[in-house]
Amino acid sequence: MGSLHENNVSFSPSLLVGEFKPLDHEEFRRQAHQMVDFIADYYKNIENYPVLSQVEPGYLRNRLPDTAPYLPEPFENILRDVQEDIIPGMTHWLSPNFFAFFPATVSSAAFVGEMLCTCFNAVGFNWLASPAATELEMVVMDWLAQLLNLPKSFMFSGSGGGVIQGTTSESIICALIAARDRALESLGAGGISKLAVYCSDQTHSTYSKACKLAGIFPCNIRIIPTTADNNFALSPIVLRRVIEADVASGLVPLFLCATVGTTSTTAIDPVSQLAEVADRYKIWLHVDAAYGGSACICPEFRHYLDGVERVDSLSLSPHKWLLSYLDCCCLWVKQPNLLVKALNTNPEYLRNKRSELGSVVDYKDWQIGTGRRFKALRLWFVMRSYGVANLQSHIRSDVRMAKMFEGFVKSDPWFEIVVPRTFSLVCFRFNPYKDSDPTYIELLNKKLLDSVNSTGRLYMTHTVAGEVYMLRFAVGTTLTEDRHVYAAWKLIKESAEALLKRSYYIV
Amino acid sequence: MGSLHENNVSFSPSLLVGEFKPLDHEEFRRQAHQMVDFIADYYKNIENYPVLSQVEPGYLRNRLPDTAPYLPEPFENILRDVQEDIIPGMTHWLSPNFFAFFPATVSSAAFVGEMLCTCFNAVGFNWLASPAATELEMVVMDWLAQLLNLPKSFMFSGSGGGVIQGTTSESIICALIAARDRALESLGAGGISKLAVYCSDQTHSTYSKACKLAGIFPCNIRIIPTTADNNFALSPIVLRRVIEADVASGLVPLFLCATVGTTSTTAIDPVSQLAEVADRYKIWLHVDAAYGGSACICPEFRHYLDGVERVDSLSLSPHKWLLSYLDCCCLWVKQPNLLVKALNTNPEYLRNKRSELGSVVDYKDWQIGTGRRFKALRLWFVMRSYGVANLQSHIRSDVRMAKMFEGFVKSDPWFEIVVPRTFSLVCFRFNPYKDSDPTYIELLNKKLLDSVNSTGRLYMTHTVAGEVYMLRFAVGTTLTEDRHVYAAWKLIKESAEALLKRSYYIV
Structure with missing residues (x-):
């Protein structure tokens, strides 16, 4: 903020006093x-506030x-x-009694890292505009890749590389555009009408949105049904059948999104087997490991990423389970040149010798927008402040608490597990009369959910998979301890009892 | 973070001691x-650091x-x-001696607002997930619309509404997709091959990238040349001619992006006249006022937005000139229902009564991704902490300092203004021998720029418009005062003198 006389070379600091200095x-x-x-x-x-806000619209x-x-x-x-x-x-996402959706985990380290990112306000669109912002991002993306035991082909120290996006949506769009433009290079622009993309009915809804956004014809988006028998995983056999039919009818299979830990029930698509199918048809295979990927920093969960060496890109959101605050989604690609080819811009005012020599990474060409924040600081602070050891124990602790809750459900004759638990989400339902009408059970569970959430003492959500309505109990906000899980179970039990008493008179 | 024994209902707090508590x-x-x-x-x-980082890649x-x-x-x-x-x-974007690109302005108020946004870590994808996050965003978008004297048709209190995006790129993509999908509804998916989009050669490079991203055929992106005579504004007459030719050849004009304050030279496209053309051909007209729009909170600059009542959407980035830190781009639309129609998702696990009654805004349907941060807090803190009066005086102060620099240039026979100044950017060049070879002048200016930037005492950038290489002096980081502008001019003068002395021997 300036001061003073116009068009005048002389200068008098005394006139600066009393100005607006933000x-x-x-x-x-x-x-x-x-x-x-x-x-x-x-x-x-934070525990004193109702978890789910109780206000009315407006x-x-x-x-x-x-x-x-x-x-x-x-x-x-x-x-x-x-x-x-x-x-x-506010719906208090950081409350230890928040068990809705997936928790968005945080930490002191990420908070101070974020403060520093804000402090610098560096707009790191290219290397020169902030060398440290670009280079630290390259370093932490390699660090995290190593934590996940990814192959070198995804690392800068190998032949690939990673970039921090805002959300999974952005990561998928960038990978998809890279794949699309590679395909259109030989097909010509008109070839877009022939491109077919694949996912399961459990893939995140943002995938279909991304495909439509990228101009893929809605009629060429294949959403392949899954079943409870298969724990809602995408079947490579069914996928192959669908692809073969598409090829037979003249379509060009382009892109497949596999998920490690779906949003609904944490289903896990078999990456390795899907990679075989993708390979055969030269399909770009992206793995969305937004939530489940973080668990793979523990050796006992890493097998869920088996086959990742054969995929083209992988995304994972540390803002979900790696204590990083929003928003932070890591995208790794094997062929950064394809991303850059599809997404680069080269306006005169950003030109500089470093970029022209090709000796540096300009992250604006790895993402949708031009401007970008120095988000790598958050991941750097988290990894250094806690070390791999604590990050692993944090994942294990959440899984252990989910197992504890699963145990409560299993040991109670009124309740049942609907989908086997894999990570820290328990999908269950209240089903006191084992053989009753499905509509009635659904109603009962809806009432139970409303009744529990309206207390403000916890917040859970629901889902439907395989036509079954179920409750989702997602464990693991940063502040959640065993006592919160225990109290939640107690509240659910009591509410169920009260409901049952009332329903004697209602039904 | 939890603790304790598995599958066991009893509970002993003493075991919690010594755990990982992030x-x-x-x-x-x-x-x-x-x-x-x-x-x-x-x-x-901050002034003690070299503005432009002097490190080497790697x-x-x-x-x-x-x-x-x-x-x-x-x-x-x-x-x-x-x-x-x-x-x-670091290249220190907040240094008072940073005159490159456009400044990214900040303030204490925005910083503490951002801290609070981080603190809550609310993922406001729909109303229920954080009512305050959604409602405050609606409030501040209306407040800012009023500051800009936008018509009611862009406000929630009228028939439109606004949303906070990350960047201009995202804003343009969302508007473009809404327009595209409206058009494809009657044309069918195959109609995408016929859609033509328009901009000038001064429009931000992200526009063409957004169009390609949305599947618009690259051959149907019309980049209309501008000229120095017209101060690099898009000519409605030329535009109309191009559109007519497209229509004659069977294309469907879809979208036009006009800019109020281009990145290269702050050129201003004539919104009102362009709106007439757009109207005639039923083209969606978007105004990108990322930088220049902020000035329009001052009545003396508001006329640059004249005609905005006839456009379909408008974006403006408070992270540029409204003291807001990155990233914060405001998008207003007249027909939110078109955005929602194109961008909505409806997964079971996000379903809730509030959304189904249609009584609330679910911002996930106004943007690319699903997750979103509580960014409205920053704008709320800025507007309340400073009031309209200070925000206006902040804009005026920057413009006044730019005028001062313009005065220095004009009063010096060695230098010249290349493009008339409008806001706080001065486009000038060193041209000591008025009639010399253009290649020589360009070389001289490149040398001057390198020499000035390598001192670390200031950072400026360049551009080329109308084939003329020029230096850009963008005034207005939050900490910039008259003395910095004065010192910058002094350094530029001294470096030019030194260069001239040396070039007697070189040229």
């Missing part, structure tokens, strides 16, 4: 310290003015409004 | 306070270990390495 370092220090205490207290007291608009203020307001007033107006409308 | 609130407090002081000191001393890989540590490392060691290994590799 980054005065002492004011910054004061406010940021105050915010640290606010946040530390929030974490300390609650906030009614509380806030219609326009921004003309004059500044004190920091303290804004903090007060955070407490009074914002917090009641 | 979010212990007192440890968090200690580290975060330490980081605040680190950052405040960095801001205090510098960091050589300093860091090849693998992540197995055991934890102390926070203090990591901070030390930030100072010793990371900072030398």
Whole structure:
């Protein structure tokens, strides 16, 4: 922020006093310290808030003015409004009693890493615009690849490389565009009508969205059904049959997305066998290991990635299970040149000798947008602050707590496990009269879910797979301990009992 | 993080001691306070660092270990390495002597807002997952729309609405997909081969990338040349001629991107006249006001948005000129239903009564990905902490400093303004012998740029428009004051003089 007279070479610092200085370092220090205490207290007291917000739609608009203020307001007033107006409308994702969706895990290390990323505000679109931002990202992507025991073909120290995206959606789009443009090079632009893509009915919904976004004809998106018998994994045999039919009808198989840990039930597609099929038809195989991939830093889970040496790309979101805060999705590719070919831009104003010599990585050519943050700091702080040992024990601890909950369910005659547990998600249902009407069981479970969530004491969600409605109990927010899992089970049991008592009179 | 025995309902808190607790609130407090002081000191001393990093490619890989540590490392060691290994590799975007690209402006208010966003780590994909995150975003998007004097048709309080994206690229893709899918509804999927899109040769390079990404045939992307006579604005007359030729050859005009403040020279496309053409051919008109839009919160600049009431969508990046840190790009649309239609997903596990009643906004259907952060907090903190009055004076101060620099250039016989200044970017060149060979002038300016940037005392970049190589002096990092602009000019002058002295012997 400047000051002073126009078009005048002379300079008088005294006139600077009393100006608008939005980054005065002492004011910054004061406010940021105050915010640290606010946040530390929030974490300390987080269990006191209802996990699922209990507000009604429109609650906030009614509380806030219609326009921004003309004059500044004190920091303290804004903090007060955070407490009074914002917090009641939060669903507290970091509450230890949050068992919905998948937990979005965090840590002190990632928080301070994120502060530093914000601090620099470096826009690392190319190497020169921030060498450290690019190079640290290359280093941490290789580190994480090693933790996962990925082959060298995915590492910068080998022949591949990795990049931090925001979300799985972005990772899939980038891989898909690279595959698409490689195919269109020989087919011509009109060939897009012939490209067929594959997934299962358990693949994340963002995959079909990404395919449509990339111009794949909706009629050429094959969503292959799975079954409970197969634990909702994509069958290589069925896949092959579908591909063969497509080839026979003149389509060109382009892309397959396999999942290690689906969002609904953590189903695991057999990567190795799918890679065989993909190989045969020259299909780009992407593995979405957004959630399940993190577990593979433990040797006992690594086998779920077996066959990864034969796939083309892999994505994993440390913001889910590696304590990293949002948003952080790691994408590794075997052939970075294909990404760059599809996604590069070369405006004059970004040209520089380093890029032209081809001696550096310019990450703008590995992603959708141009601008990008220095997110690698977060992963660097996490890996260094905790070490591989603690990260492994963190995964194991969550799985152990999920097993504990699974044990509660199994040992209770009123409840049942619906899909075998693999990682830290338990899919179960309340089924007190084993042979009753499926519609009635569904209704009962919906009522149970509503009743539990409306207490504010925990938050769970549901899913449907193989036409069965089930409850999802996803263990593992950073603050969750055994006592929270135990208390959750107790609440679920009590609510089920109350429901049953009432339903004697209702049904 | 849990603890304890498996499959056992009894519970003993004493066993919790000594565990891995990555979010212990007192440890968090200690580290975060330490980081605040680190950052405040960095801001205090930022002028001591070379603006443009002077490291060589690969510098960091050589300093860091090849693998992540197995055991934890102390926070203090990591901070030390930030100072010793990371900072030398930073190009300091927040340095007051950074005049490259466009500045990415920041503020204490946005920093603490961002801390709070990180703190909650709310994944606001739908309303229920965090009502406050969705509703505050709706509120601040309306507030900012009012600051810009946008018509009600872009506001939630009218018939439209806004959403916070990461980058302009994402905003353009979302608008483009909405337009594309509306068109394909009547044309059928095969119609994609007929869709033509329009921009000028000054439009951001991400636009063509977005079009290709969306499956628009590269041969149907019309990049219309501009000229220096017209200050590099897109001519509605030429546009119309191109469109007519396309229509005559059977193409379907789909989308036009107009820019208010291009990246190269801050050229301004005539929105109102372009809207007339777009209207006539039923083309979706998007305005990319990433940088220039922010100036329009001042009444004296608002006329650059005249005609916006006739466009379909508008994007603006507060991370550029509204003190907001990365990444934050605001997208307003007149018909949110078209965005939602093109981008919605509906997996079972996200279903909830609120969404099914249609009474709430689910922002996952307004963007590419599913997950999203609570970025609205940053804009809310900025607008409340500073008020409209200070935000306007911040814009004016930057423009005034740019005018001052423009004055220096104009008053010096060795230099000349190449493109008339509009906002806070000055496009100029060193041209001591007015009628010399253009190749020689270009060489001279390249040498001048290298010589200035290699001092580390400032960082400027260049561009080429109308085949003329010129230097870009973009004023306005948050910490820039008159004295920095003055010192920059002095350095440029001195370097030019030295260059001229040397070139007597070279040329």
